[in-house]
Amino acid sequence: MGALIVFEGGDGCGKTTQVQLLAERLKKNHQILLMREPGGTDVSEAIREILLNPKLSVKPEAELLLFAASRAQLVRERIIPALKMGLFVICDRFVESTTVYQGIARHMGLQAVEAVNKIALGDLVPTVTFLLNVPCQTSRQRIFLRNGADFGLDRMEREDFSFDGSIQNGYLELAKQHPDRMVVVDGTPDPKVVSDTIWEHLKARGLV
Numbered sequence: 001m002g003a004l005i006v007f008e009g010g011d012g013c014g015k016t017t018q019v020q021l022l023a024e025r026l027k028k029n030h031q032i033l034l035m036r037e038p039g040g041t042d043v044s045e046a047i048r049e050i051l052l053n054p055k056l057s058v059k060p061e062a063e064l065l066l067f068a069a070s071r072a073q074l075v076r077e078r079i080i081p082a083l084k085m086g087l088f089v090i091c092d093r094f095v096e097s098t099t100v101y102q103g104i105a106r107h108m109g110l111q112a113v114e115a116v117n118k119i120a121l122g123d124l125v126p127t128v129t130f131l132l133n134v135p136c137q138t139s140r141q142r143i144f145l146r147n148g149a150d151f152g153l154d155r156m157e158r159e160d161f162s163f164d165g166s167i168q169n170g171y172l173e174l175a176k177q178h179p180d181r182m183v184v185v186d187g188t189p190d191p192k193v194v195s196d197t198i199w200e201h202l203k204a205r206g207l208v
C-alpha cells in the first residue's frame with residue numbers, strides 16, 4: 001500500500017507550490033500521482049466547473065454534496081487504485097477542506113459534513129495531512145498580488161469568509177483534534193525552507 005499525502009490551508013497559503021516541490025523530490029525515487037481537489041477525473045473536473053464558476057449561485061447544501069461527489073469519484077477512480085499499486089498520492093486539498101469550508105465557514109454543521117465525507121471516502125484515511133498556516137493578511141496579499149484587486153477570483157475566493165480568519169482557525173482546530181495525522185507547518189518562510197520542513201516530517205514518519 002502506498003501513502004496519501006494531503007496539503008491543506010486557506011486560499012493563498014502556498015499549498016500548490018509545496019505540492020510541486022514535494023512531487024519533484026519524491027519523483028526521484030518513487031512513483032507518484034498528483035491530484036488537486038475538486039477535480040482529477042472527468043466527472044470531478046465537470047463538477048469543478050460548476051463549483052468555481054462565479055456566475056452560478058450554488059446553495060450551501062448543493063455545494064457540500066457536489067464537493068463530496070467530486071471526491072467520491074476521485075477516490076474510487078484514481079486514488080485507491082494508485083495506493084494499491086504502492087504509489088505516493090499527493091493531493092492538493094482533500095476531506096479537511098470540506099470540513100472547514102462547508103462545515104465551519106458555511107455553517108453546514110460538522111455532523112452533516114462527517115456523514116457526507118464518510119460516503120465519499122469509505123474507509124480511506126489520509127496518511128498525513130500538512131496544514132500550511134499563514135496569517136490571513138499574508139494570504140490576502142498573495143492572492144491580490146497573483147490576481148489583481150478583484151479580477152480572476154473564483155466563486156469560493158469571492159466569499160467573505162475566505163480571508164476573515166474563520167478558515168485558518170477552523171483548520172487549526174481540526175489539527176488539534178487529529179494530532180496523529182495532521183501536521184501544522186508555518187507557511188510564511190521561503191518556499192524552499194517550508195519544503196525542507198515537510199521533507200523532514202516525512203522522514204521522521206519513515207515514509208521517505
Ligand code: TYD
Binds near residue numbers: 036038067092095098
Ligand atoms: P482552487 O482553485 O483549487 O484553489 P486553491 O488553490 O485555493 O486550492 O479552488 C478550490 C476552492 O474550493 C478553494 O477556495 C477551497 C474550496 N473548497 C471547498 O470549499 N470545499 C472542498 O471540499 C474543497 C476540496 C475545496
